Amino acid sequence: MKTYKIAAIPGDGIGTEVVSAGVEVLDALAKRDGGFKFEVDNFDWGGEYYKKHGRMMPDNGREQIRNHDAILFGSAGHPEIPDHITLWGLRLAICQPFDQYANVRPTRILPGIVSPLRKVTNKELDWVIIRENSEGEYAGVGGRVHQGSSLEAATDVAMFTRAGVQRIIRFAFKLAQSRPRKLLTVVTKSNAQRHAMVMWDEIAKEVAAEFPDVTWDKMLVDAMSVRMVMRPESLDTIVATNLHADILSDLAAALAGSLGIAPTANLNPERDFPSMFEPIHGSAFDITGKGVANPVGTFWTAVMMLDHLGERDAASRLMNAVERVTADERYHTPDLGGKARTADVTAAVIEAIQGSNV
Ligand code: NAD
Ligand code: MN
Numbered sequence: 001m002k003t004y005k006i007a008a009i010p011g012d013g014i015g016t017e018v019v020s021a022g023v024e025v026l027d028a029l030a031k032r033d034g035g036f037k038f039e040v041d042n043f044d045w046g047g048e049y050y051k052k053h054g055r056m057m058p059d060n061g062r063e064q065i066r067n068h069d070a071i072l073f074g075s076a077g078h079p080e081i082p083d084h085i086t087l088w089g090l091r092l093a094i095c096q097p098f099d100q101y102a103n104v105r106p107t108r109i110l111p112g113i114v115s116p117l118r119k120v121t122n123k124e125l126d127w128v129i130i131r132e133n134s135e136g137e138y139a140g141v142g143g144r145v146h147q148g149s150s151l152e153a154a155t156d157v158a159m160f161t162r163a164g165v166q167r168i169i170r171f172a173f174k175l176a177q178s179r180p181r182k183l184l185t186v187v188t189k190s191n192a193q194r195h196a197m198v199m200w201d202e203i204a205k206e207v208a209a210e211f212p213d214v215t216w217d218k219m220l221v222d223a224m225s226v227r228m229v230m231r232p233e234s235l236d237t238i239v240a241t242n243l244h245a246d247i248l249s250d251l252a253a254a255l256a257g258s259l260g261i262a263p264t265a266n267l268n269p270e271r272d273f274p275s276m277f278e279p280i281h282g283s284a285f286d287i288t289g290k291g292v293a294n295p296v297g298t299f300w301t302a303v304m305m306l307d308h309l310g311e312r313d314a315a316s317r318l319m320n321a322v323e324r325v326t327a328d329e330r331y332h333t334p335d336l337g338g339k340a341r342t343a344d345v346t347a348a349v350i351e352a353i354q355g356s357n358v
Pocket of ligand 2: 247250280
């Protein structure tokens with residue numbers, strides 16, 4: 001029997017609640033399948049770890065997870081620690097050295113879930129956003145001088161390389177090509193940002209020549225936010241910079257009903273390093289510990305992880321189970337307007353897996 005070694009890093013806030021729900025569901029899925037199992041190692045890294053040790057993860061943290069088949073991540077973010085410390089100390093400290101440069105974020109309106117956009121259904125909104133995940137505005141280049149004085153100055157330099165832009169745009173064209181509509185929108189801001197964003201546009205045009213069967217267009221990011229709301233059916237696969245796609249994908253998640261259902265894969269497509277799978281949302285301090293976090297984003301994330309591991313049948317079995325459960329309003333958590341609790345949704349998905357004949 002195939003055994004997958006998974007590194008679970010629940011992190012902080014509702015991260016711990018949704019990751020443990022995700023692990024329960026993965027175990028149920030392995031039992032139902034019979035052809036593989038998971039060996040899950042749990043890492044207690046994050047804000048509480050920081051309070052004890054002064055760092056978000058141990059010095060040799062990455063070595064400890066280097067040889068796992070995949071990483072299941074919850075959230076980095078603690079109410080008592082500045083966000084840039086938690087983010088750079090844990091999530092980015094894994095994504096960047098492991099070269100997980102392709103951040104893939106599918107959005108669909110799942111059965112039973114109503115979009116805040118009037119009359120929009122899953123036929124009109126079925127997107128994948130690809131976020132450049134290693135450079136751009138989050139490259140970490142910049143600095144502060146004269147801190148606290150009236151002369152203080154600060155910069156965050158958006159750093160783009162030809163190699164980095166080329167590989168993400170090529171990845172996006174390939175993904176668009178694998179989807180029925182073969183349609184890609186390249187998002188930049190090449191009117192105002194006249195260096196790197198112009199380079200993005202040029203590289204997009206070059207790479208497009210390798211994919212004659214993919215229809216593509218380009219959009220400025222501000223106009224893109226309007227198009228997502230007004231003409232969602234005109235979009236399919238979308239590629240954008242680290243910052244732009246970060247913002248657009250939260251918007252996409254909200255348009256599909258809730259931030260609580262949206263998944264992400266941080267992929268190292270070459271598989272030189274493990275890839276990392278996480279819900280889009282953060283620690284959600286406002287609902288931490290209440291047992292009402294929506295675990296669907298993490299379950300969908302687990303679907304992406306199974307796909308990456310090559311377990312296609314188990315992936316579609318889990319997605320079917322999730323969709324059967326979202327179709328039933330009794331299993332909607334408060335973010336979807338319901339009263340269900342994390343544990344109710346988890347139990348319902350496990351039951352759907354056990355009873356599934358797919
Ligand atoms: P957030 O995603 O934590 O919460 C935004 C809103 O969405 C909140 O009202 C929250 O209750 C709701 N929400 C989010 N996930 C939900 C779920 N599964 N079920 C139900 N409701 C849900 O974003 P924020 O408030 O901007 O950030 C809080 C902390 O999380 C910050 O420290 C931030 O840095 C961190 N964060 C981490 C990540 C990450 O690690 N990938 C991502 C985003 C934010
Ligand atoms: Mn984000």
